[in-house]
Amino acid sequence: MTLVLVVEDNEMNRDMLTRRLERKGLAVECAVSGPEGIRMASQVMPDIVLMDVALGEMDGWEATRAIKADPKTAHIPVIALTAHALESDRKKSLEAGCSEFETKPVDIERLITKIKFLIN
């Protein structure tokens, strides 16, 4: 079963995304901050990380850079979740090492397609 690590500080968004992904047959682990996301990526070794970029003290781009900088987790694809489809956000996400970029509220079908594409 595909394991997805969701890094999201908003409880409702986290719960909603987890339930929707689980309904689609994916296993989900959650982290509520950038540092916890980095630690969990190393511990649970997910197949893919869904990273919210607005995370408070350490933002999602910084956390992604840390995940990509660790040789153990560098291969894990990261999809950035942003509130707005600005080109600057997209650019920052790609520069930080994200493989894909998705805006919230997520279109679950599109997100699943991207997850499948990146894992395979």
Add this chain to the structure above:
Amino acid sequence: MDIVRDYRVGVFFLSITAFWIYPFLLRATRRYRLLAFVSIQNLACCILWACYAFGGLLSPFLSWMLIIPLLSFLYLPSVGWIRNALLTQLICNLALLLFICLGGVTLPAVDLAELQVIGLVSMGAVAIYFAMMALYFAKMFHEQREFGRELNALVSSSDNLRNLTSAAEQAGAAKAEFVASMSHELRTPLNAIIGYSQLLLEEAADEGDDEGADDLGKIHKSGSNLLYLIDHILDYSRIEAGRMPINPRAARPASEHPEWRDACARLPRPVELIWRKGAGDEQPLVTDWTALAAIVVNLAASLCGTNDAGRRIAVALHRGAGGSFALEFAPLGRAEDDAAIDFNAEIFDNAQDVSPTQYGTMGIESALALKYIQLLRGEFGHGTNLHGALRVAFPSIETELPAERAA
């Protein structure tokens, strides 16, 4: 004294005649300051010679020495080293005259009685010259004072303008800040409404609860429409506040248009976007693709109007010279297509700003499309490739993308 044949008069007139040379020298050398110093010395030499030759310290021409400082400070600024140099030059000339007259040098013989008339004329001329110079300087000082007053008024106006601009900028920044914070505050609960309603909708559908699914579908649709509207208003405000940067990147039109098609299909009133293939679709094009996507989607929605039927639009991209390009939009399958284009072209051709509230809820798509088009410096015209199409031409975007990314 035979004044005509006297060599002293000849030397005097020769030194006076020398002044005719200076305009030509100035034109040839452009050394104004140097020539001003030389001409002042030339004048001093004329007067010194006249004094030496016609009576020494008793010469009727001695009074002309007074005009040297007046003329000097007329042609050169009375500040700094120039002032010091001119004063030194004057003192040296006076010292030379005193040395000649008092130092035992034999002066040419002259009958001062014969110079009475010319002395009187000379004194009169000096007096007139002085009066004219005094008037001239008085006028100059007056004008300088007026100029200073006007300058102060201008500086004061400029300060006021700067203060007003600063206040406007602060207000703009505060507005942009408000918009940015409102974006987060509005979107977060809306995301929850949309996401949970979608989740419950999926669960209701799985359980076969059609009535519940129908109601949840309405909640989901309303939430999505509200988010769509809020996003548009926020984008509009962001562009208006100058907070929407242009982020050029290189991409192939062929790889981007499927996203436009999907975005048009997700509109509150979906539009079927039909891509017309062009010659340059596979070649990379540098532009802000997110802004371009917003233009395509909003223009497509706008051109299709508010009718729910026949919402199809053909879009084509044509490459121009040096990175410029144009998009053409032609609504399909409706009798009022041309009317829709004319209506929108009229809106977009209007130089006045388009308020998001001016055309109602759906009108914001026209307003936002126009804002994005202005952001990318696009211009409207009539389509040349698609029949009856609206054309928007975009200039090339200067970019500093690394070569490998652009490729």
